[in-house]
Amino acid sequence: MKDYLRSIITTALNQFDLSKEEIPEIQIEKPNQPEHGDSASNIALNLAGTLKMNPRSIAEEIVEKMEYDPRKIDAVEIAGPGFINFRYAENYLFEELQGVLDQGARFGETETRAGQRILIEFVSANPTGPLTVGHGRNAVLGDTVARLLEWTGAEVDREYYFNNAGRQMRMLGQSVQARYRQELGQDAELPEDGYEGEYIRDIAHALVEEHGEALLDTSDITAFKEKAEQLIFEEIQATLQRMNIKMDLFFNEQEVYDDGSIDQVVNAFREKDLAYDKDGATWFRTSRFGKEKDTVLVKSTGEPTYRLPDIAYHANKLERGYDQCIDVFGADHIDTYPDVLSGLEALGYDRSRVDVIVYQFVTIVKEGKPFKMSTRKANFITLDELMDEVGPDVTRFFFLMRAPNTHLEFDVAAAKEEGEKNPVFYLQYAHARIHSILRKVKQEYAFGEAPDLTILTHESENKLIKSMIRFPEMIQSAAESREPHRLINYLDDLASHFTSFYHDCRILGEDEKLVQARTALAKATAQVLANGLGILGISAPEQM
RNA sequence: GCGCCCGUAGCUCAACUGGAUAGAGCAACGGCCUUCUAAGCCGUAGGUUACAGGUUCGACUCCUGUCGGGCGUACCA
Numbered sequence: 001m002k003d004y005l006r007s008i009i010t011t012a013l014n015q016f017d018l019s020k021e022e023i024p025e026i027q028i029e030k031p032n033q034p035e036h037g038d039s040a041s042n043i044a045l046n047l048a049g050t051l052k053m054n055p056r057s058i059a060e061e062i063v064e065k066m067e068y069d070p071r072k073i074d075a076v077e078i079a080g081p082g083f084i085n086f087r088y089a090e091n092y093l094f095e096e097l098q099g100v101l102d103q104g105a106r107f108g109e110t111e112t113r114a115g116q117r118i119l120i121e122f123v124s125a126n127p128t129g130p131l132t133v134g135h136g137r138n139a140v141l142g143d144t145v146a147r148l149l150e151w152t153g154a155e156v157d158r159e160y161y162f163n164n165a166g167r168q169m170r171m172l173g174q175s176v177q178a179r180y181r182q183e184l185g186q187d188a189e190l191p192e193d194g195y196e197g198e199y200i201r202d203i204a205h206a207l208v209e210e211h212g213e214a215l216l217d218t219s220d221i222t223a224f225k226e227k228a229e230q231l232i233f234e235e236i237q238a239t240l241q242r243m244n245i246k247m248d249l250f251f252n253e254q255e256v257y258d259d260g261s262i263d264q265v266v267n268a269f270r271e272k273d274l275a276y277d278k279d280g281a282t283w284f285r286t287s288r289f290g291k292e293k294d295t296v297l298v299k300s301t302g303e304p305t306y307r308l309p310d311i312a313y314h315a316n317k318l319e320r321g322y323d324q325c326i327d328v329f330g331a332d333h334i335d336t337y338p339d340v341l342s343g344l345e346a347l348g349y350d351r352s353r354v355d356v357i358v359y360q361f362v363t364i365v366k367e368g369k370p371f372k373m374s375t376r377k378a379n380f381i382t383l384d385e386l387m388d389e390v391g392p393d394v395t396r397f398f399f400l401m402r403a404p405n406t407h408l409e410f411d412v413a414a415a416k417e418e419g420e421k422n423p424v425f426y427l428q429y430a431h432a433r434i435h436s437i438l439r440k441v442k443q444e445y446a447f448g449e450a451p452d453l454t455i456l457t458h459e460s461e462n463k464l465i466k467s468m469i470r471f472p473e474m475i476q477s478a479a480e481s482r483e484p485h486r487l488i489n490y491l492d493d494l495a496s497h498f499t500s501f502y503h504d505c506r507i508l509g510e511d512e513k514l515v516q517a518r519t520a521l522a523k524a525t526a527q528v529l530a531n532g533l534g535i536l537g538i539s540a541p542e543q544m
Numbered sequence: 545g546c547g548c549c550c551g552u553a554g555c556u557c558a559a560c561u562g563g564a565u566a567g568a569g570c571a572a573c574g575g576c577c578u579u580c581u582a583a584g585c586c587g588u589a590g591g592u593u594a595c596a597g598g599u600u601c602g603a604c605u606c607c608u609g610u611c612g613g614g615c616g617u618a619c620c621a
Contacts, residue, residue: 029560032567042563048601055601080564081601126621168621281619292546292617299619306621331615334548360549361614365556402557405549407614409556414570422583423569429583437580477560489558492568499584508580522580544583 001039002028002473004072005086009043012066022050030470037077037085038466044082055082093462094453096469100524108471108531113479114153119317120146122328123240123247124161127232128172129197130382131239134330137362137408139383140399140537141484142328143245145357147535148479148487157322158246161313163253164229171195173225177215179204180224184213197380199235203228239383243392244537256312262304265312265347266297274346289342307336311343318349326482328357357482359404365411390415393538397424400484400536423492427533428541430495434526435542437507441519445512451520452513460501461521467497468528475535484536491532498525 006026013023024046031040044059051058059082068076074089100107122142125135146156163169175195181188183204190196207215207227215223240247256262266282269275274285280300284307287294297308317325327337337358341351364371364381371381387395394415401423402408414422456465470490478486507518530540 027560027563029563031564032559033564036564040564045563045601083564163621166621279619283619296619301619303619305619331549333616333621335616336621358549363614406557407550411556414556425583426569429581433581433584440580473560481561485558486560489568490560496568500586502580503576503585506580544581 001072001088001092001469005039005041008066008068009041009062009084012062013043015065016051016061018047018050031083031085036079036083037075038088039086041084041086042082044078044084048082058082059084088466090454090457090462093465093469094456097453097456097465097521097524100468100527101520104527105531107527108475108535109151109153110472110476111153112476113149116154116323117321118146118149118154118156118324118326119159119320119322120149120156120326120328121159121161121251121317123236123245124329125236126163126168127229127236128168129195129232130199130384131236132380132382133362133364133386133410136243136383136386136395137359137399137404138328138330139240139243139245140396141357141359141404142326143243144396144400144484144536145326145328145479145482147537148475148482148484151475151535152479157248159249159251159317160247161251161253163309164225165254169225169229170221172200172228173221175200176203176207176224176228177221180207180215183208184216186216199232200228203231206231239387242387243383243396251313251316253309253313256309256316257304261312261316262308265308265315265343268347269297269343272346284339284343286339286342289338289345291338291342295339307339307343310336310340311347314340314344314354315347315349318344318353322353324353324355326355326357328359331358331360334358355482357404360407362399362408362410365409365413367413386412393428394422394424396537397488401488403483403485423488424538425544427491427495427529428539429544430498431526431529431533431540432542432544433502434498434522434529437522438519438526440508441515444508445515445519447516447519451516453517453520455514455517456521458501458505460497460504461518464494464497464501464521464525467494468524471528471532487532487535491529491536494525494528494532498522498529 005028009026010023024043026041026043027046028039028041031037044055044062047053047058048055056078059078063076063078063084066076070089072089072092073086075087077085077087079085103109120142123131123135123139125131131139143158146158149156171191171193172195174191178188178190178194179201183201203224207224210227211223237247266275269284274288275297276283276285281296282298283294284297285294295307296305298304314325329337337356341354344354345351383395389412390398398410398415399408416422456462471494474487474490478484501521505518507515507522509515510518526540533540
């Protein structure tokens with residue numbers, strides 16, 4: 001519908017004395033006030049400046065020159081300072097409703113990104129411990145944005161970037177070694193800054209079972225490190241799977257060392273005089289890109305800082321032919337992002353091909369109080385523990401219900417509540433309720449011909465249909481802005497329109513034609529709810 | 545100090561990327577179950593959108609400053 005409105009407005013505008021550049025983008029929006037129609041455009045107001053005319057008279061002229069299909073548009077009005085308001089024809093609504101039924105599980109899919117290949121990198125936690133609540137928001141955001149993009153036609157790969165070398169992992173190996181020795185009754189202490197979590201003991205225990213005392217003499221921590229990595233990765237993947245997330249690709253940071261691309265990056269920078277040596281280290285002239293200071297790429301020890309492999313890794317992604325690469329990370333990593341973009345630009349890539357979703361931190365609220373977490377100390381809540389308490393559906397929902405770029409408060413008590421305070425149940429309940437009706441209808445009726453949807457003229461029916469057919473637009477907007485919470489707000493609105501309909505209009509016991517038409521309407525609603533919940537990665541139960 | 549993000553009803557948050565009278569949920573108050581799931585529906589109350597300026601037909605949204613909170617500001621990741 002938006003596209004249609006844009007096209008008829010454009011046709012009208014072409015009759016004005018305006019160059020192409022002077023025609024602004026035509027915005028179509030849904031007015032807050034129902035009296036203002038179903039869709040509205042502010043085009044006349046936007047043109048007031050360039051045309052030097054009263055916006056109302058511009059609007060009048062546009063409407064005069066506009067031709068529209070009465071089967072789609074019932075009325076066009078000019079209101080307020082110069083808005084053009086459109087009212088949909090009933091016939092249009094019925095056609096669209098039929099469209100929902102016809103498209104079924106695919107209703108909402110569009111082709112706007114058809115042919116695009118997108119790589120979205122998320123989670124990317126190093127295998128040093130179980131996923132915590134902090135990773136949860138990252139994981140769920142990344143996966144859901146991926147699903148949204150897929151619904152708009154893109155081909156999306158989900159990638160997990162990790163590092164199994166370096167200090168962190170050494171520390172992990174040493175921690176496991178210490179626990180291993182303790183398990184066998186020896187005196188051993190965790191290294192300073194070692195990992196204190198209980199899971200380290202589990203890994204040590206597994207090593208004892210497997211090797212007995214055979215690893216006591218070795219000073220090499222490789223065996224400890226590898227076992228830890230293996231077990232932790234298994235656990236991480238199990239956690240992700242439980243959350244309905246499946247990564248397509250894993251990328252080991254080591255690759256960009258091994259294939260020499262790190263050196264290539266440094267050399268390319270040097271050739272363009274964007275890298276230099278100072279104090280035994282290699283520096284990147286980030287000051288050329290508007291940063292206060294230059295940045296170290298290779299430490300005086302010869303070891304690269306994380307920025308260098310980061311740049312090489314992103315170049316690698318672009319080289320793999322993706323049209324767009326999206327990174328998901330927390331606010332604490334925001335500072336590295338400009339360096340990566342500068343690096344890519346220096347290498348001759350188009351920086352707009354890399355995009356980032358930054359989310360703010362999660363505060364867990366337990367017993368009414370914020371719960372402070374520290375990763376290395378055993379003081380954290382794992383995602384698994386959270387899911388044990390509230391289940392995967394609620395977990396996903398809570399991480400998605402707020403805009404990524406705002407601080408999220410996760411109230412465990414509210415999440416555990418079954419209803420009332422818990423909005424996820426509202427959606428699932430509406431879906432289950434419809435299926436309950438559908439089951440009853442199926443028992444009592446056997447409809448022959450196609451339903452006559454044109455008898456759905458009750459105000460609640462009308463509103464429900466209008467809400468339903470906005471679904472594809474909502475997916476677009478949520479995908480475009482990378483903000484899944486928009487879809488949640490929409491589904492909430494849809495469910496609320498359904499429950500209003502449910503209370504105003506009975507299905508069972510009415511005239512058979514009406515039963516049939518309303519059943520179709522209910523079925524379409526359930527379909528949209530199921531499709532939407534599917535995008536969110538949340539189950540749509542048929543019974544509750 | 546500097547940089548990024550946030551500040552909206554008592555609480556948690558929306559507001560379609562600058563639009564018309566700022567909306568939901570929870571909490572409070574008042575109604576609605578012999579009929580398809582009351583995990584629900586309807587209504588009442590609750591606001592100087594932190595504050596002060598500015599930009600324009602129009603600002604929660606953009607700009608400047610102030611206050612408050614979060615995160616950064618490494619030859620850690």
